[in-house]
Amino acid sequence: HAKDRSGDGIRFYEPAMDRLRQQRMDLERDLQRALAHHEFVLFYQPVLNVDSNRIVGVEALIRWQHPTRGLLAPGAFIPAAESMGLIYDIGIWTLDAACRQATAWPRHIVVSVNVSAAQFRHDGLIESVAGALRRSGLDACRLELEVTETAMIDDVPRAARILRRLRDMGVQIALDDFGTGYSSLSFLNSLPFTRIKIDRSFVRNLGDGSGDGAAIVRAITGLCSSLNVIATAEGVETREQFDYLRRVNCPEIQGYFISRPCPAADIQPLLDQTD
Numbered sequence: 001h002a003k004d005r006s007g008d009g010i011r012f013y014e015p016a017m018d019r020l021r022q023q024r025m026d027l028e029r030d031l032q033r034a035l036a037h038h039e040f041v042l043f044y045q046p047v048l049n050v051d052s053n054r055i056v057g058v059e060a061l062i063r064w065q066h067p068t069r070g071l072l073a074p075g076a077f078i079p080a081a082e083s084m085g086l087i088y089d090i091g092i093w094t095l096d097a098a099c100r101q102a103t104a105w106p107r108h109i110v111v112s113v114n115v116s117a118a119q120f121r122h123d124g125l126i127e128s129v130a131g132a133l134r135r136s137g138l139d140a141c142r143l144e145l146e147v148t149e150t151a152m153i154d155d156v157p158r159a160a161r162i163l164r165r166l167r168d169m170g171v172q173i174a175l176d177d178f179g180t181g182y183s184s185l186s187f188l189n190s191l192p193f194t195r196i197k198i199d200r201s202f203v204r205n206l207g208d209g210s211g212d213g214a215a216i217v218r219a220i221t222g223l224c225s226s227l228n229v230i231a232t233a234e235g236v237e238t239r240e241q242f243d244y245l246r247r248v249n250c251p252e253i254q255g256y257f258i259s260r261p262c263p264a265a266d267i268q269p270l271l272d273q274t275d
């Protein structure tokens, strides 16, 4: 700290808010560079079909291989990328990379790409999706977009139009983190989802099957089966959670119990084994 005092007096008196603002500016400058320098990578996490005991899909989860800070999770940079408008270019990169990767996998494997609220509000989304499919040559039915209720609540008629166009192209649509947002039933009915992902907060609280988490998971699973939508339980970490979900006929499972998200090279053997 003596160094701070001697060299640069102003820095020493800098209030905490200014330091935060400086960190923010550094992050924004770094993010701009990251795209150009190919510092983003996709990790992939398999989704298991419980009945067949086969991997049926893989979710793409972005990471940032930062030159000095190491491998960063999306929570550390996606919010900043959204507020600076860089999320659109990152989204195009992600779609391209995921679709290209999926062409190397068995044909029954669906790749899921997360679309944040800001991306969903942007008019270029459909064109980005069409472009990624065209450039990679991936069959549209092998791409799934994951959207959240938050992204659609402001303007449900617009959301319905966009999802309908994507469905007409053949793309699948998952409602991500279900149960944490508005969880409106009319939502489920009026929008063309192919899959509902049960948020991991409910899975975490499954316990012995007698508590609230279990009741909610049972209810969502039953609802999905009546609506003909596939339910996927997220964040399954233990044998107990897995067994409970199988007992209540939850068709798909994702979580550390099956596999952590990992680089494409590590996913490949899991897919070949079940093909």
Ligand code: C2E
Pocket (backbone or CB within 6 Å): 045, 060, 061, 062, 073, 074, 075, 078, 094, 114, 115, 116, 119, 146, 176, 177, 200, 234, 235, 236, 237, 254, 255, 256, 257, 261
């Ligand atoms: P999400 O789409 O709900 O993804 C699931 C998150 O749960 C991932 O965190 C995953 O690593 C983590 N997870 C998976 N299984 C387990 C488990 O058994 N236990 C626990 N505790 N966690 C588990 P991650 O990779 O940090 O991603 C966080 C969020 O960032 C994602 O939530 C998604 O909303 C967003 N995200 C990830 N990749 C992208 C992307 O390419 N674009 C955009 N816009 N958002 C992304």
Ligand code: MG
Pocket (backbone or CB within 6 Å): 059, 114, 146, 176
């Ligand atoms: Mg997701």
Ligand code: MG
Pocket (backbone or CB within 6 Å): 176, 177, 197, 199, 234
């Ligand atoms: Mg989720």
Ligand code: MG
Pocket (backbone or CB within 6 Å): 177
């Ligand atoms: Mg989430």
